[in-house]
Amino acid sequence: MSANTKPSPASTAPAEPSAEFTPRLDSTIAGIHFNNPVLTASGTFGYGQEFAHLIDLNQLGGIVVKGISADPMPGNPPPRIYETEAGMLNAIGLQNVGARKFLEEKLPFLRSLQARCVVNVFGYSTEDYVRCIEILNQGEGIDAYELNISCPNTRCGGMVYGSDPKLTEEVVAASKRASRRPLFVKLSPNVTDITEFARASEGAGADGLTLVNTFVGMAIDVETRTPRISNITAGLSGPAIKPVALRMVYQTYHAVKIPVIGIGGIATADDALEFIIAGARAVQVGTANFYAPETAVQVVEGIRAYCQRHRVHLSDLVGSLRLPQNQPPSTEY
Amino acid sequence: MSDETVVVTENRPLTGGHFLLSLHSPRQALATRPGQFAMLRLPGRSDVLLRRPMSIYDVKPGAFAGSGNGDRSGSGDSPTIIQLLYKVVGRGTQLMAELKPRDEVEMLAPLGHGFFKEEYLDAARQADEVLHVAGGIGIAALLLPAKSLAQAGIRQRLFFGARTGLDLVGAEDFGPWVTDTVLATEDGSRGHAGYVTSPLEEYLERHPEKRFLLLVCGPWAMLQACAELARRPGCRCLVSMENRMGCGLGVCLGCCVHVEGQGHGSYERVCTEGPVFWAEHVIWERESIPKI
Numbered sequence: 001m002s003a004n005t006k007p008s009p010a011s012t013a014p015a016e017p018s019a020e021f022t023p024r025l026d027s028t029i030a031g032i033h034f035n036n037p038v039l040t041a042s043g044t045f046g047y048g049q050e051f052a053h054l055i056d057l058n059q060l061g062g063i064v065v066k067g068i069s070a071d072p073m074p075g076n077p078p079p080r081i082y083e084t085e086a087g088m089l090n091a092i093g094l095q096n097v098g099a100r101k102f103l104e105e106k107l108p109f110l111r112s113l114q115a116r117c118v119v120n121v122f123g124y125s126t127e128d129y130v131r132c133i134e135i136l137n138q139g140e141g142i143d144a145y146e147l148n149i150s151c152p153n154t155r156c157g158g159m160v161y162g163s164d165p166k167l168t169e170e171v172v173a174a175s176k177r178a179s180r181r182p183l184f185v186k187l188s189p190n191v192t193d194i195t196e197f198a199r200a201s202e203g204a205g206a207d208g209l210t211l212v213n214t215f216v217g218m219a220i221d222v223e224t225r226t227p228r229i230s231n232i233t234a235g236l237s238g239p240a241i242k243p244v245a246l247r248m249v250y251q252t253y254h255a256v257k258i259p260v261i262g263i264g265g266i267a268t269a270d271d272a273l274e275f276i277i278a279g280a281r282a283v284q285v286g287t288a289n290f291y292a293p294e295t296a297v298q299v300v301e302g303i304r305a306y307c308q309r310h311r312v313h314l315s316d317l318v319g320s321l322r323l324p325q326n327q328p329p330s331t332e333y
Numbered sequence: 334m335s336d337e338t339v340v341v342t343e344n345r346p347l348t349g350g351h352f353l354l355s356l357h358s359p360r361q362a363l364a365t366r367p368g369q370f371a372m373l374r375l376p377g378r379s380d381v382l383l384r385r386p387m388s389i390y391d392v393k394p395g396a397f398a399g400s401g402n403g404d405r406s407g408s409g410d411s412p413t414i415i416q417l418l419y420k421v422v423g424r425g426t427q428l429m430a431e432l433k434p435r436d437e438v439e440m441l442a443p444l445g446h447g448f449f450k451e452e453y454l455d456a457a458r459q460a461d462e463v464l465h466v467a468g469g470i471g472i473a474a475l476l477l478p479a480k481s482l483a484q485a486g487i488r489q490r491l492f493f494g495a496r497t498g499l500d501l502v503g504a505e506d507f508g509p510w511v512t513d514t515v516l517a518t519e520d521g522s523r524g525h526a527g528y529v530t531s532p533l534e535e536y537l538e539r540h541p542e543k544r545f546l547l548l549v550c551g552p553w554a555m556l557q558a559c560a561e562l563a564r565r566p567g568c569r570c571l572v573s574m575e576n577r578m579g580c581g582l583g584v585c586l587g588c589c590v591h592v593e594g595q596g597h598g599s600y601e602r603v604c605t606e607g608p609v610f611w612a613e614h615v616i617w618e619r620e621s622i623p624k625i
Contacts, residue, residue, distance in 0.1 A: 046584035054336055054582075066584075075600050077619075081579050081587030086379050088579065092586045095600060239379050267379075290580040291374055291383050292439075293336060 023307030025300070025314045027061070027282050029259045030182035030207035032143050034061040034116055034282060037314055038272065038300045041263055041286035042067055042120035042146065042186075043092065047106040048113065054293045059300055062116035064210075064284060065106065067148050069122055070132040072098035082219050082228040087238030087265070088287060089217055091231035094122060099135035111141030118184070122148040126171050130178045137180050144181050147172065147206075150188030150213035162188035162213075165200040172204035184261065186210040187252075189241075194248045195255035202256045210261040210284065211252060212245045238287040239265040246278055253279025253319055254329050267295060269302020276303075279319040334444055335360060338376075341436045342395070342414060344429075349499030350421045351470070352430055353390070355414050361442045362392040362412035367477035368447025368573060368609050371417065372581035374439040375428050385425045386578045386588075386604070388473035388550070389443060390418040390503070391480075415442065418473040418503055444581050445608045448478045448548070448571070453609065456569050457482055460546035463489045465511070466533060466559055468551020469496065472503045474573040474608070475550055476510075483510035491515065492536075494529025494555070498522035530558045537562060547571065549612070560612035570612035576603045591616040 025036040039062040045051060048063045057063070075095025082089045097105070102119075110117040119142050123129035129147065136142060149161035149171060161167045168185075176183050185201040187194055189212035198209055214235025219228040245264020253260050262280030266272050267288040275283045288295040307314060323329065339358040346352055361371070372384035392412035421430050432438065448454075457463050463482055465475045472493060479489055491507045494517040501523060504514055515532045516524025525532050537545065549559040550573035563570030579585030581604045589600035590607070592614050599616075601607065 044584065046582070050582050050584050053334070075586060075589065077591065078589055078600075079577060080589065081577050081585065083381070083383050083577075086382060088382060090579070090585070090587060095586050095589070238382055287382070290582075290585050293582070 021308060021311050023304060023311075023313050025304055025307065027314060029261070029281055030144065030184070032116060032182060035114065036061040036300050037276065037280075037282040037303070038296050039064055039116075039118065039261070039282055039284045040289055040296050041284035042148070044286045044289040047102070047110065048115075048117075049106070049109045051289070051293055052109075055297050058114040059297045060115040061282060061300070062118055062143070063110065063113070064118040064120055064146055065102070065110065066096055067094050067120040067122045068096050068099050068102050068132060068136070069094065070099050070128055070135060072096060072101065077230045079228065079230055082234070084217070084219060084236065084238075085240060087236050087240030088290075089219055089229055089234035089236055090214070091229045091234035093231065099132050103136070103139040107139050107141055116143040117141060118144045118146050120146045120148050120186070121175070126174045129171055129175050133175055133178045137178070142181060144184055144207070145175070145179055146184045146186050146210055147175055148186050148213070150186050150190075162197065163191055165196050168197050168200045169204040172201050172206050176205035182207040184208040184210050186213055188213050189244065189248055189264075190216050195251050198252045198256045202258050206258060208259045208261060209252060209256065210263060212241075212248050212264050215241055215244070237265070239267055239271075241265045242271060242274075246274055249275055249280050250278040250321070250329075266299065267292070269299045269306060272299045272303060273306060273317070276314070276317050277319070277321050279321075281318050334364070334442065336439065336441045337361060338437050339415075339440050341432050341434055341438065343434060344432045346430075347502045349495075349497065349502065351500070351502045352419055352421070354417045354419065354429065354432065355393075356417070356438065356440060357413060358415050358440060358442070359411070359413040361440065362415045365389050365392050365412070365415065365443040365477070366447055366449035367481045368449065368474060369443035369445050370447070370474075370581075370608060371415065371440050371442035372444060372578065373417070373429070374441075375425075376437065376439055378428065381425050381428060383579055384439075384441060384581060385429070386444075386575070386581060387417040387419055388573070389415055390473045390476055391416040391506070392477070415440070418470070420470045420500075441581055445604055446606075448481075448573075448609055450609070453571060456546050456571070457487055458485070459544065460569070461488065461543040463487055463546045463548060464533065464536075465489060465491045465493075465507070466529065466547055466549040466551070466555070467491070467493045468529065468549075468555040469494075469500055471549075471551030471555075471573070471575075473550075475548060476503065476506055478548060479507055479510040488512060490536075492517070492529045492533045494518070494551075496520065498524075528555070528558070530555065530562065533559070534562055537565065537568065541565075541567075543567065545569070547612075549573065550575075556612070556615075557617045560615065560617060563612055571609050572612045572615065573609050574603045574607050574615075578604055580604070
């Protein structure tokens, strides 16, 4: 079956496990070849090395490193995290070592891996984004940038860009001009119509889209009537957000031509497959890395087993959602 | 440090909603150093998502015989059992309280550098006496340091305060390792009535000539009070910090405390740079909450 034809019912029906069928799990996004479609999400996997003695990092398709800014950032005062039902709130405040220290201290290890290295970039102004990319351009072994225009936890941070399509266009266009590498844009779900921002990014030259970042939420200690998080509001992640993230990936897949990377509460291979069937060409595992470091590797194995069982390649699955006959894909809600 | 699925050998209820959980985990028990902690996860619970950080209270020899008592059933001296002393305070610990022998949990351990840092051990050796100061369940962080310091021949004393007498769990375990134990309860039901920092302050004032190292674990206000008391000459203070944690691996940056000096800016991770810090390096004033 070619990658472009939609899977027919016969070809995806459960088949006898067959030794001769080896599913292809690789995925190419903006010219970058990933061995498999599973990446670890920014801010949940450090700089990779922290997990080296717990899992085989070479089993991952890619690692998206913690958000990097041109200059180091101290982050927000504690308390910074709070667990909620099937999820967690965080307001870390993008604490990071800065682009130069990243190149010196963190990149050499990442470069030694087979997993692709994607660097998440953020700033407080368009100039900040550009300056950070210019510093990172000097390093070798980075495969792509992921532009964070959606962090809800810094006062003037990425979120301003992620909630105004004109600003999205401006920062993506400037970053694309500065970048010598493919540029993915990580979108905020805290907007009325995410496809508007997806189209704005595509129009400004984005090579791919990552969605979604965290949902703005909050929690209160009723005994003391104080916020659970010092920043008051915080980003909600984890299994709780998965259905909403999935819907946004589905809508965006039908709204743009550039590849979509799905993220939001993925903890199992089935979760990942839902995103892929909805249209994601790759997925990111985030919060699950915190409580089950082996998740991303298990997701890869689970996708492989699924593809083997259904005798399909990964590319056959992307956007392969089956709808009742004559029903057009609805992206309204 | 390793991530392992381990078996419960005993989950012994104590007074005041406390439990002593024993887990058969030879590799992790052998690797444990004083002052380190574990992250515990209850498999298959998506409503309680994150692992819970717990001080490693004790490590003991003993094979898992399924008898419900792993303490003395084994042979040899190598530790195989990790014990966690905890109090039921929320949903996670409530579920832990329901664990039974043979149940499995996932444990990431041992974590943090704990008390096992040369500069900390030097400070203990230079002191005339090490004063352990525990507030409530903070006692759980101090037993292993007390044991190892006793084996090094260092004189020690325990100051242990809690809300009620029922919360003074584990005090008797320190008996062999300390020369004296001073108890205090807020309700006056056992020992000194009031905060434990009062008898501690009196003790420090009675011995102005002595050099002390305070090793403190408990609520923030108690840590802060001890840090103040330790500002006198000849006195130093180490605090074992607690915080909500996302991962225990140093990547989520959720457990950071405001500390002077190097590291990740001025915020350091309790799980990685800690959990033990010099009290004088911690910035104790709570920062104001920023406005939206």
